[in-house]
Every structure is written in structure tokens, then in C-alpha cells.
Amino acid sequence: MFPLIENTAAEFVTRVKDLLSQSNKTTPKNGSIKPVDQPNGVGNISSVVDSEKLVGGYTADAIVPCAFGLKSNVMYHEDDPFAVALHAFYEMSLFNIFEKTMRQFWPAFVLFFRMRIIPKKTHDFFYNIVTSVLRAREEGVQEKRGDFIDMMMALRNDETNNNCKKDLEDVEITDMVISANAFIIFLGGFETTSSTLAFLFLELAANQEVQEKLRSEILEVLARHDGRISYELLQELEYMEMVIQETLRLYPPFPSIQRMCTKDYVIPDTSIVVERGTIVLFPTLGIQRDEQYFENASAFIPERWSEGAPQPPPGVYMPFGDGPRYCIGKRFAMIQMKCCLVRLLQHVRVTPAPRLSAGSMTVEPRLGPFTADPRSPLTLHPADSLVTLSLL
Numbered sequence: 001m002f003p004l005i006e007n008t009a010a011e012f013v014t015r016v017k018d019l020l021s022q023s024n025k026t027t028p029k030n031g032s033i034k035p036v037d038q039p040n041g042v043g044n045i046s047s048v049v050d051s052e053k054l055v056g057g058y059t060a061d062a063i064v065p066c067a068f069g070l071k072s073n074v075m076y077h078e079d080d081p082f083a084v085a086l087h088a089f090y091e092m093s094l095f096n097i098f099e100k101t102m103r104q105f106w107p108a109f110v111l112f113f114r115m116r117i118i119p120k121k122t123h124d125f126f127y128n129i130v131t132s133v134l135r136a137r138e139e140g141v142q143e144k145r146g147d148f149i150d151m152m153m154a155l156r157n158d159e160t161n162n163n164c165k166k167d168l169e170d171v172e173i174t175d176m177v178i179s180a181n182a183f184i185i186f187l188g189g190f191e192t193t194s195s196t197l198a199f200l201f202l203e204l205a206a207n208q209e210v211q212e213k214l215r216s217e218i219l220e221v222l223a224r225h226d227g228r229i230s231y232e233l234l235q236e237l238e239y240m241e242m243v244i245q246e247t248l249r250l251y252p253p254f255p256s257i258q259r260m261c262t263k264d265y266v267i268p269d270t271s272i273v274v275e276r277g278t279i280v281l282f283p284t285l286g287i288q289r290d291e292q293y294f295e296n297a298s299a300f301i302p303e304r305w306s307e308g309a310p311q312p313p314p315g316v317y318m319p320f321g322d323g324p325r326y327c328i329g330k331r332f333a334m335i336q337m338k339c340c341l342v343r344l345l346q347h348v349r350v351t352p353a354p355r356l357s358a359g360s361m362t363v364e365p366r367l368g369p370f371t372a373d374p375r376s377p378l379t380l381h382p383a384d385s386l387v388t389l390s391l392l
Contacts, residue, residue, distance in 0.1 A: 001066045001147060002231050002335060008062040009229075009339035013347055015075045016054070020348075020391055023047040043364045050351045051207035052198035052382060055340065059088075059194045060086070060186075064334050067148045067185045077326070085125040086190070089118065118183070130179040148185060152178045185329065192253035193333045195339060197383040199251040200244065203300045205352045206386045210302060212244055214346045225333050242302035244337055248319035250300060255380050256283035257321055285380070286314055346392075353386040 057075035064082055065071040072082045075318040096119065101112045103117065110117070133149055136142035144150050156173040217239045225233045260279045274280065289297045293306065305310065317380045320327035327333075 001332075004065045004147075005335055006229050008058065008065075009343040010056075011055075012058040012075060012340060014246075015057075016344065016348060016389060019049070019054075020045050020047050027141065036312045046384055046388055048283065048388050050385055051201040051387050052194055053195040056081075056190070056194040058192050059197070059336060062339075063186050063189045065147065066146075066332070067182045067189075069131055069137075069142070069145050069147045069149050070129065074385045078217035081125065082186075083371070085122045085238070086187075086298075088121040088125075089182075089187070090322045091119065112215070127176065127179045129226060130182050130376050133337055134175060134178065148182055152181065184288050188327075189329055189332060189336070193336050195253060195381045196244075196247060196251065196326055197337055198382050200337070200341075201245045201350050201387050202382060202385065203243075203247060203250075204350045208298055208351070210243065210300070211345070211350060214239055214341070216345060217347055218342050222346075229339065230344055231335070234335065234342070237338060237342070239302065240338060242305040244334065245305045245317075246300055246302045249288045249294070249317060250298075251382075252284045252319040253380060254290060254319075255283070257282045257284055259323075259325065282318070285317060288319070290316075292299060349390045351388045353388050 041375075060074040060082055061072050064070055064074075072080055074080045074083045078082070099110065099115050099117070100114070109115075118125075126361065128151070129332075131141065134153065137144060152173060156178075204214070217237060221233055221236050224236075236335065258281050260281055261274050261276055261280055264278050265274045266272070267274065287293070291297045293316045315322060321332045
């Protein structure tokens with residue numbers, strides 16, 4: 001899957017260059033990117049962009065070929081079918097708000113009344129996409145690509161080893177099961193990765209020394225690999241790893257994580273018992289910004305993750321969760337973000353938008369400071385994701 005992501009990252013840089021060039025000739029009607037004069041010789045071709053919207057197209061186009069074996073064009077077309085299906089999922093209707101709020105705080109109510117979790121338009125689109133790909137590959141019309149669809153087909157056709165069969169005896173891998181899992185992969189990888197990259201761009205804009213150090217590392221490592229981007233190259237980008245880790249510390253995609261207690265648990269040094277079946281909420285955002293665990297916790301300091309630096313106790317840093325329910329998409333998300341940064345920072349400098357300064361940045365979900373977004377409960381997004389991009 002790595003070549004698919006890397007190719008999408010290359011297309012993303014081409015798209016950014018085109019947008020910057022076009023914006024300096026004429027202002028697009030949608031207003032998502034606007035030309036701006038840059039002082040101090042930062043660059044003649046510069047524009048203010050909505051970074052979250054921009055990287056949202058990249059993350060979507062990177063996930064689609066990996067999850068569905070298809071090509072999307074969300075970066076170039078806001079009316080791409082995948083973009084339309086996503087917009088339907090996030091539509092702000094009264095019923096959607098009610099359903100998603102009840103699902104978050106009273107899931108038994110949703111199950112009892114068999115309320116639709118996914119809007120019919122979104123459900124039908126993804127189900128039809130997956131089933132059409134399945135039929136095409138079963139009939140040999142479309143070649144195998146080693147993507148998620150192929151893996152699920154292998155499981156269904158018992159092409160896995162004997163050790164797995166016992167675990168799968170009670171699971172019927174239907175078209176609906178494959179469609180549901182493909183949609184979860186798409187949704188989970190799209191929103192969380194795009195919001196993290198948007199926060200990262202804001203921090204790079206506000207911390208130019210970090211950006212320059214990161215760019216220098218990218219160019220140095222690329223030179224060692226003759227300019228070819230590979231999985232091995234990404235593993236050598238140690239400072240980039242620190243930058244991403246620090247971004248995830250300050251802006252975890254999920255500011256809180258809920259888990260159900262599977263057996264009675266006595267909190268150490270107390271007589272308090274957390275009973276089996278209790279929903280436990282972990283305030284990820286609060287813990288990761290706690291001065292008890294991180295010195296100068298509100299500051300963006302990637303070096304705190306360097307080798308030899310004091311590390312927080314287990315269970316403190318968990319932007320991807322922890323334990324058996326640890327996010328299985330972490331590696332995919334990290335590859336997405338690293339490929340984007342390697343490609344983009346070779347050609348583009350990120351600076352604050354004219355009305356944005358390091359001291360004025362605020363963080364909030366779409367609907368208010370640290371409150372649940374009913375379209376996608378408890379996900380974190382920048383209140384203002386405008387930055388200036390300049391061609392180097």
C-alpha cells in the first residue's frame with residue numbers, strides 16, 4: 001500500500017503548486033485559497049489556504065485506493081462521489097444530531113429502536129462500491145492489488161493459514177461486513193489524519209525554527225536515498241517522528257476515550273471498585289497537557305521526545321488509545337502524514353496567515369471549546385486552520 005500513499009502525496013504537491021500559481025493570477029470563487037503578499041522575500045508565489053480542507057482531499061485520496069482499490073479525486077473535485085458521501089454522513093440534520101448524541105451517551109436507546117447510524121445515502125454508496133469491486137475481482141475483471149478488499153476476500157475464501165480458521169468459524173464475512181469495515185477504515189483515517197496535519201501546519205507556521213530543522217532533515221535523508229522515498233527512508237526521519245508525536249500530544253484526535261470495564265477493578269491504594277460493565281472515560285487531552293507529566297506542557301517542544309529525554313509514565317501519552325483496543329490504523333496514519341510532509345516541505349514553506357500569530361491560536365472542535373461535535377462525537381479540530389503557503 002505504500003506506493004499508493006506515496007503517489008498520492010506526489011499528486012498533492014502538484015495540486016498545491018497548481019493552486020498557488022492559479023491564486024496569484026486570479027482568486028478562486030470558492031475562497032479556499034487566496035493570494036497574499038509576502039514580506040521579507042518569503043516567496044513571490046504565496047497564498048492563504050484552509051489547511052484542514054486542503055489536506056482533507058489528500059487523506060481521502062490516499063485512503064480510497066488502499067481501502068477500495070479505486071481512484072478518487074477529492075483533491076481536485078469537491079463534488080467527487082466520495083466527498084459527496086462524506087458530506088452526507090456529516091450533514092447537520094436534527095435527526096442526525098439526535099441519533100449521534102444518543103449513540104454517544106445512551107447507545108442502548110439506539111440499539112433498541114434500531115436507529116440508522118449511517119445515513120442511507122452514505123450507506124448505499126459505500127456498499128455499492130465495495131460489492132462492485134468484489135464482483136469485478138471474483139470474475140477476474142479487476143486484478144488483485146493486495147489492498148484491504150483482497151485481504152477480506154482471502155479471509156472469506158479460507159486462503160488464510162489453519163491457525164486463523166478456528167477464530168473465524170463464528171464469523172460470516174459477508175459483503176456487508178466487508179463494506180462496513182472498509183467504511184470504518186476510510187472514515188477513521190480521513191478525519192483524524194486531516195485534523196492532525198492541519199494542527200501540525202499551524203505549529204510549523206508558528207515555529208519557523210522547527211520547520212527549518214524538519215526541512216533540513218528531510219533533504220539530508222533524501223540525499224542518502226538518492227531522492228527516492230521509501231518506507232525505510234521514513235523510518236530514518238527521527239525529528240519528524242518527534243514533531244508528529246508532539247502534535248498528537250497537544251492535539252489528540254480524540255480528546256477523550258471511552259472504554260467498558262470487562263471485570264471488577266480496585267483502584268490501587270483505595271477501596272474504590274470500578275464494576276464490570278462500567279463505562280470509563282479517559283480525558284486524553286487533559287492528561288497530555290498536564291504539567292505533572294510534561295514540563296511546560298502547553299508549549300510545542302518536539303525535543304521532549306528525543307532519545308534520552310524523560311518520558312511520561314505508561315498510560316499518559318495515548319493519542320491512538322492503549323491496550324487491546326489500540327488503534328490498528330496508527331502505522332497507516334503515520335505513513336500518510338510522513339509522506340505528505342516529505343513531499344510538501346521540499347517545495348513549500350508554511351507561515352502564519354496575516355491575522356494569525358503564535359499567541360492567538362485557539363483550539364476547539366467545530367461547535368465550541370472541547371464539546372462534542374454531533375456529526376462525529378468528541379473529535380478535535382482547529383478553530384482556524386488558515387496558514388500561508390509559499391513556493392520555495
